[in-house]
Every structure is written in structure tokens, then in C-alpha cells.
Amino acid sequence: MKNPAALFLIVLVSFGATNVSEQQLRDAQADSTTWLTYGKNYAGWRYSELAEINVSTVSRLAPRWIHQTGQNGSHETTPLVFGGMMFVTGPSNQADALDLLTGKQIWHYEKAPPPTGLGLCCGQPNRGFAALGEKLFKVNIEATLVALDARSGTVLWEKQMEDYKKGYSATGAPIVVKNKVVVGMAGAEFGTRGFIDAYDASTGDRVWRFYTVAGKGEPGGDTWDGDSWQRGGGSTWITGTYDPELNLIYWGTGNPGPGMDGSVRGGDNLYTCSLVAIDADTGKRKWHFQFTPHDTHDWDAVADPVLVDLAVNGQKVKAVVQANRNGYFYALDRTNGKLLAAAPYTKMNWSTGIDAHGRPQLVPNMDPSEEGTRVCPGLGGGHNWSATAYSPQTSLFYFGSTEGCQLMYLHKQEYRTGQWYQASTETDIPSEPATGAVLAVDPATGQTRWRFEMVSPASAGMLATAGGLVFTGDGHGYLVALDAQTGKPLWHFQTGGHISAPPITYLLNGKQQIAIAAGTSIITFALMN
């Protein structure tokens, strides 16, 4: 090819239809040119077979383009990639479609949040789209679910999930299962009652709702004193996973409300701080596992429930694993919810172990108090929400953690509709600054294989690749590549902004790309020639 113009023509390829089928979602792991669903595949692995960027080549990784969103607030999106575009959500009800080659904005979606009446714990972040057919689905902060046309950003339908004036909001990415859009809510700090909803992808009509707080007369309803279940919390603000063979959706649930005052809601408070397995067609609960019964430390169990097959006593077991905010790693049998393994992964002073039924053995007098109770891990937990990854190449599970303690206070509080209802909070301990780490854990045992120590709490999500790498970010703005076998840092780049989001990877014109939301930018990387 002597003509340079002919070379140029090679990049003018068609990316095919802007369209995602149900089958593509099931086979998402096999297609390295796309990123179609929150966790890369339904199992939530965040693992890619791509290996062009690997332990030997990663030193040549360099930025390709930067898209500055111009949106204030925390950028927590997992970008979706298909049809030649990257689809990213931003804070405060904004979203963009970007050209994969150049980073140019192709369309912009924006809807002004309600000026008053929102009850928000943590700003207005958004964690990404789901896709089916030619539609994209995202939540808006005022607890709506909106469907956009992927080619134009046009609104096709928008449904109110619950009344934002009562404290309901929404921040998590939906997932598409068959023809349904499955989605969670936020707002356990405002006396809400948590749920997981499924909506018909075509019409936006609600198909089922699973309440994460058992009502009076329902199974589990006797784990709430009086009518406390009506304000029971149990938010569902991080995306679940799906096992097509079992037809079960796995979703973590948040803290009970009010978060810090357990005295007004006696009992175990089912199904808060739990993992629930739900029939994808009916929304009925198949099983549940409660990690932290009657939680008083705000330890949501919302972290990614990652589906892996483990060898237990020589037998293959279909398992689900989670790095729980309470400081324990858990592996459960995902067919029935039975405990397979549990092990602490961070500094802990509230529990001495897990009994045979999976219940934590408690240290007395660790509830929040008027004068402050020193609790480890702190309110944010060991691992919080940031995305985790599993590599079938190393058989290791990767996640970020905070190492530290906080003082937790109790402050008695009356419930008022739509108002803050947490019954106090926490402060750092000046003499004990928290640090962080990236951990690689054997999912069969919970034993830590390596730690990459960080000077401050881990903030960003994980990506594992067949290149023997784990990508993550930090609060100081570094995007980092670690050796997946050893945790050794092999490459880093200062992006200029705090990183909460997880990196993703995909193939563009035969070259592996890495993308990350950092600060208020979307940045992509590829190997320099």
C-alpha cells in the first residue's frame, strides 16, 4: 500500500448497527470490541481477554484523547462501548455519546434536577447506562428511569420509580435481563423503604418490584419492631449480577434506617445488609444471606456480587463472592445462599469471627454512642461500592479497601417525611489517618494473596485483563496498572482528577484501549507505536 491516503481509509470502518441484542448481553465476555453491561459480563467479572497491553508492553501506554465533560460533581460512570461510540453518564442528570476514534461529543443529554425537595446523602453521581436494542437506560437523580435512543440521545420514555420528595433518589447503573431493565434506588438515609424494580424495556411499564425491607405479615417482617419497617432503608444503589442458567438476579442491599440508631428498629432487619437472589421473571426471592444483622454502622452490602465457579473440596460450586463493607470477604453457594467461606480482609474491632451459619460474632458495646465509639472499619467500611474484578487467568478477586477506624456517634432523631434520618454519623480520628490498599484475594478461601499499599483510602474500581494486569485509580488522580500476580505497580499516569470510576477496555481498529472517568474528564489510552 504505497498511497498514504489508502492507509487512512482503513480507519473509516463501519462499526455496524448501534444495537445490542439479548444474546450479545449473554455472550458479552466473548466480544472484546464492546463493553455492553456494567460488569463487562453478567457475572460482574470486569475481566477482558485482551492482552496487547500486558506486563511487558504496559510501559508504552499513553493517552489518546481526553473528553472534558464540563460537569461538576463526582464522575463514577462505567462507560458502555458499541456501535463506534462510547456512552457515558455524568453527575446531575447528564450523559454523553462520544466518538470512539476521537472523543468528540456526538450527542448530549441533560435534564435539570428538581431545584428543591431532593434528599441526597452524597451528591448527584451516576454510575452508567444499560443497553438493549437501540435503547440506552439510565436513572436520574430524582428516582426516575429514562430510556434514550442510542443514536440521538432522544428521550423515548421516562418513569418515576418513587417520590423524590420522600427521600427516594437513584444513582446506580441498571442491568438488562431478557426484555427487562432491572434497577435499584438510593435514599436509606431518609426513611425510605428500599426496592429493586424491573421495567419492560419497550414500554417502561413496571413488571415487578422486590422490597428489600420485609413488611408486616411478610416473611422476615417479624425482624422489625413495630412499624419501623416502613422507614427501614435497605437501598440498592449498586448494580447486581445475573446467572442465566439459574435465572437468578443477585443484588446487594444497603443499611437499615435510621443507620446509626438500632434501638428504634429492634430485630435483624431483613433484608437489609444482605445479598438477595431474585427470580428474574417474577421478582420473587429465592434466598437471602444477611451479612450484618441489625447493622448500626452504615455497612451497606451493596458491593458487586461477583459470580465465580469455585473448587470446594474437589467439587465445582457455583459461587457468588463479595468484599463486604463490614470488613469480611464472603463466598456463598449461589444456588442456595449457604456460606462457603468468610475471612476478614481489613482492620476490624467489632467482630471476632463468623459462625457456621454466617452470622458475625460480635464484640460488645460497639454501637455508636453519644460520646463516640471507635469502630474499625469506619462508616465507609473496608471495601465500599467501587467496582471489583475477577480474573479467570489468575483465579484471584481484586478490590480496593480502606484501612482505618472512625468515631461513630449516636444522635436520637425523629422521623420527618423526606428529611435526613440517619441518627448521626462519624468523624475521623485525627491521630489515626486512614490508609488504603488494593487486595488480591483467593475467592475460595478469602485469603489475601497480595496487597498494594496506598497512602490514602482506595477510591476507584478495578479492571482485570488477560495481559496479566489489574488497572485501577486512586484519589490523587493516578491511573495505575498492577501486575495481577504480584501487585507490583508497573505503570501509572496522573490524570489530574480524583478517580472513583472503574477502568474499562475494548478493541478499536485492532488496538486495545483503556478508558476511565477521572476528575471531570473521560480519558482513553492505547500503546504508543
Next chain:
Amino acid sequence: MAQTAGNPQAGDPTAVTAGYSVFRVYCTPCHGVHAKGGRGPDLTRGIYHTGEKDSDLFRTISNGIPGTDMSGFSGDIGDDDIWRIVLYIRSVATHNAARIPGERANGEKLFWAKGGCGACHLVQGRGGRMGPELTRIGWQRSLEYLRDAILDPGKDILPGWATITVIKLDGAKVTGVERGYDNFSAQLMDIEGNYYSFLRTEVASIQREDRSLMPAGYGQRLKPAEIDDLLAYLVSLRGTEAAH
């Protein structure tokens, strides 16, 4: 109270309690559990340098104060709750600030002479650069916090003011105040005011300690009355008009 005019929550008898619940979440880390101050100002004095009206307090909480540690909370807290926080702050303001027993003028002399404070601290353009600037410290910290900071400098190390020690590959040691510290590098300023930046891969070790390079022992070097004088001076430091 005329100052609460325009506060849409002012008529709600539950607003103060509700405001305190939100205050506990967002404000206590700097202003203390009972608003008596800490790293941030004591709000119970009832003196607010960004304005006296509820709308002034609302604006301060929403937007923060540029150039200070007070960040804006409009992205995290809804307007209704910010108005409720304002009412809570009003409810705890005593307007009888504790009398500072010392002599301000004598404190100023101590600051620049016997105390040696000016060697490291800047006040209105005069003084050293190693320690925190104190030009507006009377607004920023409570009396109790300032007393602790003199008598026990290591009691509360603010983020960014730890001590960093770097051992270079040739064994040489550099110690100074943190100017930056992350997973891959550290920046510091030594006692002579020299600035350094190091990559972790290019030195033998980088150690960060939560201790202050400010000398201990002011409780012995200065008499109790002199400490009071110094405090009277520090509390009087409210910045320049231009800084407002």
C-alpha cells in the same frame, strides 16, 4: 429574630432539630459535635465574618469561602436542609464569646520575639513560610484549638502538614513539612524553606509521620500569662480588609 427573615424554614418548629441532624453529618468534622469549633471556627460565638443575615450563612454553606478550608455544600445538601442548618447555628449562638484574658499587644511582641513564632508562620505578609499562615487564624480556629496547638503541636495534624523524611539513594536524608504525598511521589519544604520533590522509584525510602515540626515545650518556655497574651493576639488576627 430579624436576621432569620427570608429563611423559608423559620416557621417550622422542628427545623432546628432537623438542621442539627444534617449538621452532625457534614459540619462536625470541622466545627465539632456541638458547633464549638475545631479545625473550623467556633460557631457558638455568633460572629460570622461573611455576613450576619440568614441568607449570608446560607450562601456561605452553599458556596463555601474561597481561599479557606470551607468548601461549598450545595452539591451534597439540599437547599431546605441548608436553611435548617442555618436555624440550628442560630439556636446555639450565645453571643457572649469567652473573654480572652491576655494582653493582645504583649502577645504580638511575644509572637515576633521571645516565642519565635514568626520564623515559621506568616501574618499579613511578614514571617516564615514553613508553617501554616496565621493571618486569619482568629476567624478560623476556636480559642481552645489554638491553645492546644501551642501547648501540644502534634495533637491535631491537619491534612498536608505532616512531617516527611526522604532517604536518598546515597543515604542522605531530607526532612520537611509535607507539600504533597501520594502513592508515587512526595513533595516537602525543609526548615530553611527549600522545596523538594521526589519520585518513590528514585529514592531509598519516603516516610510520612503524623508529627509536627513545630517545637514542643512552649508550656515551659512561656509563662501561663504569656500563653494567654499570645492567644489574645492570635484570636485578634482576622485578616486584612482586602482578604475579605
